Amino acid sequence: TPEQFPSVVNLLAESYNPHVRCGAAMALGLACAGTGNREAIAVLEPMLNDAVNYVRQGVLIASALICIQHTEATCPKVKMFREHYMKVISDKHDDIMAKFGAILAHGILDAGGRNVTVSLLTRSGQTDTMSVVGLLVFTQFWYWFPFSLFLSLAFSPTCLVTLNQDLKMPNVDYVSNAPPSVFAYPPALVDKKEEKKEKVETVELSITAKQKKRDLQKKGEKTDEATAMETDSDEKKTTTATTTIDDDTKSKKDVDDKDKVTSIEKKDDSAVPSNKKEKEPDSEILHNPTRVVKAQQRVLSLPKGSRYQTIKDITHAGIILVKDTQSNEPETLVELAKAGGPTKEEDLPEPPPPEPFEYRDD
Secondary structure: OOOOHHHHHOOHHHOOOHHHHHHHHHHHHHHOOOOOOHHHHHHHHHHHHOOOHHHHHHHHHHHHHHHOOOOOOOOOOHHHHHHHHHHHHHOOOOOHHHHHHHHHHHHHHOHHHHOEEEOOEOOOOOEOHHHHHHHHHHOOOOOOHHHHHHHHHHEEEOEEEEEOOOOOOEOOEEEEOOOHHHOOOOOOOOOOOOOOOOOOOOOOOHHHHHHHHHHHHHHHHHHOOOOHHHOOHHHHHHHHHHHHHHHHHHHHHHHHHHHHHHHHHHHHHHHOOOOOOOOOOOOEEEEOOEEOOHHHHHHEEOOOOOOEEEOOOHHHOEEEEEEEOOOOOOOOEOOOOOOOOOOOHHHOOOOOOOOOOOOOOO
């Protein structure tokens, strides 16, 4: 079983032979695919910094197979692995084989728009032959890179679709008895934008300009003392009067500036929002059809007083037939979306006929 397998491969993962270490990592990824097994991740995590490039490649792919469709709530190491994949991909000095493994791993985590998982078993618990063959050929990508495309044979959709007796989709609601963040889509990647620092011109106050002017005047008076002996006493009185007036105005402006700064600080303190988080609900309502990951199946249920009853247990997910307990009342069906978007065919312009041409067989 996947729970017992990590203890079997643990010693092989520490082997001196790099081929054995790579094989042990890939075996862990295939046996524990989609389970988020913490013991398997604990075996793989020290091997992320292995000295051999193809061992790191196998570890990256195996970790993605284990963590597919898992969030931080169900598998806390998912965020660390995602960051490590991006680090290896963006590192110019890392080996090309490790980069190829990181690119494959990142693609596996986001496969099928994050709506599929890797599973070797069918919903009834039987071995899925197509998945086994797909993973078998996928492991030979080292020989020919296009073999990696065979991994798509092992993908199975994680959905819940209910159909009535006419094989049409009625409007049915389900209850997921878990917080929405536990099984939600992972957040999209955000490109980090470099903030360019703009040079700000320093603004010179009128007070400092006047002070510099006075300093220059004082220096000029000291150098020209011999020539300035003939100045009158009236001029000295006027200069002293102007300096006292300037000092008074300077002190008043300083007081006003301090008052403005304190008032601005008070406004900023009052404008800071509170960091109180809203309490997350304990459950959420899902609508037919919906995305239901493998770990979410066991917490699904129909709401009380539901009009429909499932013929098979709803925890199996997939395509399930339902029985209408109120067949006398009109039934509302899910509107099917047209392929290519919601545009109306009448609004589309008619394509022009092709221009005449001559075909020459040289």
